[in-house]
Amino acid sequence: MSAQQETLATAQLEHERLTSLISSMADAVIAVDEDLKVVLYNGAALNILDVNGSLRGKSLKSILHLFDQNTQAVNVTNLVKNVSIPTTSRDTLLHYDDGSVANMYVSIAPVRLGYGEAGESGYVILLRDITREKSLEEERDEFISVVSHELRTPIAIAEGNISNAEFMSQKGASLEQIVNALHVAHEQVLFLAGLINDLSTLSRAERGTLHIEAEAINVHELCKELVATYLPEAQKKDLKFHLDLDPHLEVLNSSKLYVREVLQNFITNAIKYTESGSVRLSARQSTNGVKFFITDTGIGISKPDKERVFDKFFRSEDFRTRATSGTGLGLYVTMKLARLLRATIDIESELNKGSVFTITIPSMGSSLETKSR
Numbered sequence: 001m002s003a004q005q006e007t008l009a010t011a012q013l014e015h016e017r018l019t020s021l022i023s024s025m026a027d028a029v030i031a032v033d034e035d036l037k038v039v040l041y042n043g044a045a046l047n048i049l050d051v052n053g054s055l056r057g058k059s060l061k062s063i064l065h066l067f068d069q070n071t072q073a074v075n076v077t078n079l080v081k082n083v084s085i086p087t088t089s090r091d092t093l094l095h096y097d098d099g100s101v102a103n104m105y106v107s108i109a110p111v112r113l114g115y116g117e118a119g120e121s122g123y124v125i126l127l128r129d130i131t132r133e134k135s136l137e138e139e140r141d142e143f144i145s146v147v148s149h150e151l152r153t154p155i156a157i158a159e160g161n162i163s164n165a166e167f168m169s170q171k172g173a174s175l176e177q178i179v180n181a182l183h184v185a186h187e188q189v190l191f192l193a194g195l196i197n198d199l200s201t202l203s204r205a206e207r208g209t210l211h212i213e214a215e216a217i218n219v220h221e222l223c224k225e226l227v228a229t230y231l232p233e234a235q236k237k238d239l240k241f242h243l244d245l246d247p248h249l250e251v252l253n254s255s256k257l258y259v260r261e262v263l264q265n266f267i268t269n270a271i272k273y274t275e276s277g278s279v280r281l282s283a284r285q286s287t288n289g290v291k292f293f294i295t296d297t298g299i300g301i302s303k304p305d306k307e308r309v310f311d312k313f314f315r316s317e318d319f320r321t322r323a324t325s326g327t328g329l330g331l332y333v334t335m336k337l338a339r340l341l342r343a344t345i346d347i348e349s350e351l352n353k354g355s356v357f358t359i360t361i362p363s364m365g366s367s368l369e370t371k372s373r
């Protein structure tokens with residue numbers, strides 16, 4: 001083999017190594033020449049750009065449709081040509097022909113393509129779909145903002161009332177006035193305790209580590225207990241609270257803790273979102289389990305909202321919902337627990353008339369470890 005042939009063979013080998021390295025990359029790699037025409041790309045580039053067939057020779061602007069966060073089209077030619085040192089961005093959107101959008105990590109680096117003096121210059125563009133990462137970041141930000149907002153109000157009210165009680169006791173105010181202020185503070189602390197309870201159940205449910213201890217539940221007793229607990233809350237709003245039990249209910253074998261928690265969530269919502277009329281808790285025997293109905297004569301849920309009430313942080317835009325406090329986590333947690341209990345939930349509701357939440361809970365074998373997802 002002549003020296004020239006040897007150099008050619010080495011160059012060929014290097015080229016193949018480089019090509020297989022680029023092909024094995026999970027990120028999209030697109031190399032373009034000085035005129036921004038594609039000279040090299042990998043399979044991931046075809047996937048991310050969602051194109052079939054060769055990109056070679058195509059102009060970059062014809063295949064890469066980028067937009068900024070304000071959905072303004074980015075001039076790809078200017079963007080690339082203005083790059084003199086490697087540049088990255090995480091705020092770019094890629095629009096597809098079918099109207100869908102993905103968040104992109106984009107890295108652009110000027111390079112010399114080929115070898116030595118004769119090599120042409122160009123750019124290497126790297127793309128990575130970071131839509132999922134972005135949505136997790138957004139979800140985390142939203143979570144922090146909702147929770148801190150929900151914490152701030154009750155803490156401010158409790159703090160104000162406690163300091164008021166202190167002040168009144170020094171000024172010799174009546175015992176009744178002091179007790180009233182302490183009562184309001186106490187209510188807020190109870191709300192905070194409930195919120196923290198929801199958050200800790202949520203975090204255990206999300207990690208999939210909730211454990212089910214099935215036990216024999218006396219449904220009559222449980223329902224009576226729930227009515228006794230929430231009757232004062234209903235009475236404060238002048239609402240009737242009815243209990244309607246199937247006399248032939250059998251024992252339900254399930255997690256008492258979680259069954260109570262889901263029923264509690266439905267009952268507190270029914271009371272919260274009802275301005276006048278009544279709330280009813282009913283239980284009927286179903287094949288291998290118990291069907292619970294929580295019925296209210298409240299504000300009701302619109303059709304589009306019905307699809308979303310189990311979403312994390314969802315709260316209706318209805319002004320009557322906004323006038324109450326809440327995190328939009330209750331039904332999300334309820335759905336997670338219902339899955340653990342292998343229960344099914346159904347909603348029937350009419351705006352301004354009321355809602356019926358139905359949950360059918362099957363009897364299970366004792367002590368089951370279940371993943372919540």
Ligand code: ADP
Pocket residue numbers: 269270273296298299300301309314315316317321325326327328329330331332355
């Ligand atoms: P929160 O009550 O903290 O807002 P939930 O997850 O318990 O959160 O409920 C989500 C949303 O579903 C509520 O904000 C409300 O808009 C709607 N909703 C739930 N239960 C009822 C009900 N019984 N009547 C009317 N709307 C309801």
